[in-house]
Amino acid sequence: MIVETTAALVLDExxxxxxxxxxxxxxxxxxELQMLVDCGALAPRDVRATTWMFSAHCIVTARTARRLRDDxxxxxxxxVAIVLRFRERIDALEQELRQxxxxx
Amino acid sequence: MKYKDYYAALGVERSATADQIKAAYRKxxxxxxxxxxxxxxxxxxxxxxxxxxxTLKDPEKRAAYDQLGRHAPGEDIRPSPDWGQSFGDxxxxxxxxxxADLFANLSGRAGGGRRSRTMAHPGQDFEAxxxxxxxxxxxxxxxxxxxxxxxxDESGTLRRAPxxxxxxxxKGVTDGQKLRVPGKGGKGMNGGxxxxxxxxxxxxxxxxYRADGLDLYMDLPLAPWEAxxxxxxxxxxxxxxISLKVPAGTQAGQKLRLTGRGLSRPDGSSGHLYAVAQIxxxxxxxxxxxxxxxxxxxxxxxxxxxxxx
Numbered sequence: 001m002i003v004e005t006t007a008a009l010v011l012d013e014x015x016x017x018x019x020x021x022x023x024x025x026x027x028x029x030x031x032e033l034q035m036l037v038d039c040g041a042l043a044p045r046d047v048r049a050t051t052w053m054f055s056a057h058c059i060v061t062a063r064t065a066r067r068l069r070d071d072x073x074x075x076x077x078x079x080v081a082i083v084l085r086f087r088e089r090i091d092a093l094e095q096e097l098r099q100x101x102x103x104x
Numbered sequence: 105m106k107y108k109d110y111y112a113a114l115g116v117e118r119s120a121t122a123d124q125i126k127a128a129y130r131k132x133x134x135x136x137x138x139x140x141x142x143x144x145x146x147x148x149x150x151x152x153x154x155x156x157x158x159t160l161k162d163p164e165k166r167a168a169y170d171q172l173g174r175h176a177p178g179e180d181i182r183p184s185p186d187w188g189q190s191f192g193d194x195x196x197x198x199x200x201x202x203x204a205d206l207f208a209n210l211s212g213r214a215g216g217g218r219r220s221r222t223m224a225h226p227g228q229d230f231e232a233x234x235x236x237x238x239x240x241x242x243x244x245x246x247x248x249x250x251x252x253x254x255x256x257d258e259s260g261t262l263r264r265a266p267x268x269x270x271x272x273x274x275k276g277v278t279d280g281q282k283l284r285v286p287g288k289g290g291k292g293m294n295g296g297x298x299x300x301x302x303x304x305x306x307x308x309x310x311x312x313y314r315a316d317g318l319d320l321y322m323d324l325p326l327a328p329w330e331a332x333x334x335x336x337x338x339x340x341x342x343x344x345x346i347s348l349k350v351p352a353g354t355q356a357g358q359k360l361r362l363t364g365r366g367l368s369r370p371d372g373s374s375g376h377l378y379a380v381a382q383i384x385x386x387x388x389x390x391x392x393x394x395x396x397x398x399x400x401x402x403x404x405x406x407x408x409x410x411x412x413x
Contacts, residue, residue, distance in 0.1 A: 003248075003268045003269070003270045004270065005246060005270040005271065005272050006269070006270065006271055006272070006285050006286070006287070006288055007271075007272045007274070007285075008271050008272060008273055008274065008283040008284065008285045008303055009283060009284045009285070009286070010274060010277060010281060010283055010369075011281070011282045011283060011284055012281070014371060024226075024297075025284070025300065027229075056284075059282075059284065060282045063302070068139075071133055071137055071139075071150075071154065072130065072133050072134070072137065073126055073129055073130050073133065073157075073161075087139060090139070091280070095279065095280050098279065098309075099314065099316070101309075
């Protein structure tokens, strides 16, 4: 059987997606995404634009928010935003630790 | 299909209210969630608890679960045809799926009504960790996944089936980066979109190079005379060996930049490679060398600790 190769897309700052795509790919609703923007957990490229566009990296943030919301049965966007901030700090510290260990 | 006692997993009575179920789940999530727990096997325990809550929090799925009746954990069960008719579209193969597959696929079509059975239902997203060597991350690579997924076959019957997925990873990915492979998750139902595959990139440490974003760092050991007099040294870089001109008077810690020799991405952006000078001294010197060092000492007025006085 021939299996065709699919290109993986890097979720970094270069790609741009609409709020509807972000909702579809993260599993959060548009109002939930809006609340995360209000809490400062997510930032559209231009907050004054009529239709918000986000960097592709926001998919990672929004999916983590969805996972944390479900895993801890959180009901409040503010709580999700705070736990998300902690998770991001842990990720950054763990990465720094890995780099320092690699420096031996 | 093996029976699992979801109520026991959450430590609640079968008659528990939705609020009691949620409260029990939250307590266990705080105890076992891998992000916060230091308990042994926390991840495994959390998965069991989350699987139980996923079904019991949804009134339709809970009703479907209750209809399976009471069984001993691990007991082989085979739901009646009536069960399939009431809670799905009747097309389940109970041999090669487990309870979690069954209830995951019930979402969007549980609830009886004809309307829900034809409702578009997106496929599940899959997640996988990809471990790459430094060289694979530098040049880009192809990875293959062999997965076993539960999805409906041509007749709509839910089955576990092997699936092979080939993915091209672009050059220049870094440790901790996330990638999305569109449409390579679970199959959507009734016209719903297919899920995506999300990849979590881990790059192995390289004995010579350390990455910081697109920039790379490597140590450049120099003999004292090379640092003082300058030298041309041969250096292995990820893109091949090069000759590097080390200027006279190079200090330890000084960074020599090799422009554009860091990681590069398909969009044309690239980082630099920095060779960080280290002054290394020989541990064994013969009589002649010792005499030369002594001569140098007498001839030199250099005081490396001048700034301390």
